[in-house]
Amino acid sequence: MSSAASTSLRQRRVFVVGVGMTKFMKPGGENSRDYPDMAKEAGQKALADAQIPYSAVEQACIGYVYGDSTCGQRAIYHSLGLTGIPIINVNNNCSTGSTALFVAQQLIRGGMADCVLALGFEKMEKGSVAVKFPDRTNPTDKHVDVLINKYGLSAHPLAPQMFGCAGKEHMEKYGTKVEHFAKIGWKNHKHSVNNPYSQFQDEYSLEEIMKSKKIFDFLTVLQCCPTSDGAAAAIVSSEEFVKKYGLQAKAVEIVAQEMMTDLPSTFEEKSIIKMVGFDMSKEAARRCYEKSGLTPDDVDVIELHDCFSANELLTYEALGLCPEGQGGTLVDRGxxxxxxxxxxxxxxxxxxxxxPLGATGDNTYRPHKFLSFSKGHPLGATGLAQCVELCWHLRGEAGKRQVPGAKVALQHNLGLGGAVVVTLYRMGFPEAARKGNSS
Known part of the structure; x- marks a missing residue:
C-alpha cells in the first residue's frame, strides 16, 4: 500500500449512527431473560435508530464474558439475521463492551468495512460468580500479588478489596476523606432517578450512603455496583455510509479512541492505585486528547467506570480533570x-x-483458584451502554438527564487484567444535527 493510501485510510472518519439498549435487570428475577432475547432488543433498537436493515451490516463484534464460545453467533442469528457476515466474539473482562466498539471502530477507520455492529450482553448467575477454570493460572494473580505485598488480603470479596485499598492509598497519600467517596455514591444514585434503563432509581441521603452495609473498609454497598443482566448495541459506520443513507443529523463521530493495557508501573511501583489501572487510563486519555486536539476543558459530559466510588475519584485524576491528589477537591466543588x-x-x-463486577458474595482469594470478581455490572454490555448514553446526550435525546448544550463527550471503560478504552465523541455534522432538531 502506498503511503498516500495509508494516510487516507488512517484519516477515515468513524461515526455511531444507531444505538439501543435494554433496561439493566437483577439476574434471576421474575423478569429475567436469556441473552439472545436481550441481544435482540438492543440490536433491533440500534438498527431502528439508524433506520437501516441488518443486511447493511458487514461485520459484527459481539462482547460477553460469561458464556460459551460463539454466543455472539447465537445471539444474532435468529433475532437479526443469517447473512454469513464475520462475527467476532470479544472478551476483555469489564472493558468487553468498549473493546467490541474499539474493534468495530478499527474496521471502519482502516477501510475494512463501512458498517459494523458492536453489541454487548451479559447474563449473570444469581449469587457469586463461580470459578470456571480452577485448574489453571488466574490472569489477575500478579495484580493480587501487588495487593498482598502492600496491604495483605482478607476474607472480604476481592474486587472491593482492590479498589477499596486503592482508595485507602489515596487517603494516606493525599488526605482524601471517606466523605469524598460517599459523595460520589450519593451523586450517582441521585442521577439514576431519571434513568429508566437503570436497575436502581432510588435517591439516598449522604448519611444513608455512609451508613449502608459495609462491604470493605470505607466502601459501603451503596458505593458499589450491583449485579445486572443487560445488553447494548451501536451501529458504527464510515462517512460514505452516513451520506449514502442520509444519517448526518444523528451521526456521532468517534473523534478519538484509544485502548491501553497494563504498563510496567502496574506491578513494579507497589501502588494499588496503579495496580487497578490508573496509568493505563491516564495514558489512553492523553493519547485521545493529543489525537483530537481537545482538552478536558472542552468536554461537557462523561461516562466513566465507577465500579466502586473509589475508582470514580481516581479516574477524575487519570482523565486529567484535575491534578493528581485533587479528586476530593473536585468533588467538593460539585x-x-x-x-x-x-x-x-x-x-x-x-x-x-x-x-456485573462488584459488591457482594464470596470472592475469597485462593492461589490459582480465586474468583476474579463477585457481583456487579453486565460486563459485556457496560462499555456499549456508556456509548449509548453519551450519544443520546450529544443528540439532545437524554430526556430528564440531558446535559444542556452537550457538544463533547468522554467515555472511560476499565477491565482488570487488564485493558482500558477511552473515547471522545462529538456530533459529526453539527449543522445537520441542528437542522434535524429544529424540524
Whole structure:
C-alpha cells in the first residue's frame, strides 16, 4: 500500500449512527431473560435508530464474558439475521463492551468495512460468580500479588478489596476523606432517578450512603455496583455510509479512541492505585486528547467506570480533570454533576445502573483458584451502554438527564487484567444535527 493510501485510510472518519439498549435487570428475577432475547432488543433498537436493515451490516463484534464460545453467533442469528457476515466474539473482562466498539471502530477507520455492529450482553448467575477454570493460572494473580505485598488480603470479596485499598492509598497519600467517596455514591444514585434503563432509581441521603452495609473498609454497598443482566448495541459506520443513507443529523463521530493495557508501573511501583489501572487510563486519555486536539476543558459530559466510588475519584485524576491528589477537591466543588464543570455519569453510572463486577458474595482469594470478581455490572454490555448514553446526550435525546448544550463527550471503560478504552465523541455534522432538531 502506498503511503498516500495509508494516510487516507488512517484519516477515515468513524461515526455511531444507531444505538439501543435494554433496561439493566437483577439476574434471576421474575423478569429475567436469556441473552439472545436481550441481544435482540438492543440490536433491533440500534438498527431502528439508524433506520437501516441488518443486511447493511458487514461485520459484527459481539462482547460477553460469561458464556460459551460463539454466543455472539447465537445471539444474532435468529433475532437479526443469517447473512454469513464475520462475527467476532470479544472478551476483555469489564472493558468487553468498549473493546467490541474499539474493534468495530478499527474496521471502519482502516477501510475494512463501512458498517459494523458492536453489541454487548451479559447474563449473570444469581449469587457469586463461580470459578470456571480452577485448574489453571488466574490472569489477575500478579495484580493480587501487588495487593498482598502492600496491604495483605482478607476474607472480604476481592474486587472491593482492590479498589477499596486503592482508595485507602489515596487517603494516606493525599488526605482524601471517606466523605469524598460517599459523595460520589450519593451523586450517582441521585442521577439514576431519571434513568429508566437503570436497575436502581432510588435517591439516598449522604448519611444513608455512609451508613449502608459495609462491604470493605470505607466502601459501603451503596458505593458499589450491583449485579445486572443487560445488553447494548451501536451501529458504527464510515462517512460514505452516513451520506449514502442520509444519517448526518444523528451521526456521532468517534473523534478519538484509544485502548491501553497494563504498563510496567502496574506491578513494579507497589501502588494499588496503579495496580487497578490508573496509568493505563491516564495514558489512553492523553493519547485521545493529543489525537483530537481537545482538552478536558472542552468536554461537557462523561461516562466513566465507577465500579466502586473509589475508582470514580481516581479516574477524575487519570482523565486529567484535575491534578493528581485533587479528586476530593473536585468533588467538593460539585464539578462532577449538573451545574458544575462536567456532568459525570448522568446515567447513574455502574453504581446505580449496574455492571456485573462488584459488591457482594464470596470472592475469597485462593492461589490459582480465586474468583476474579463477585457481583456487579453486565460486563459485556457496560462499555456499549456508556456509548449509548453519551450519544443520546450529544443528540439532545437524554430526556430528564440531558446535559444542556452537550457538544463533547468522554467515555472511560476499565477491565482488570487488564485493558482500558477511552473515547471522545462529538456530533459529526453539527449543522445537520441542528437542522434535524429544529424540524
Amino acid at each position: 464539578d462532577n454533576t449538573y451545574g458544575g464543570k462536567w456532568v459525570i455519569n448522568p446515567s447513574g453510572g455502574l453504581i446505580s445502573k449496574g455492571h
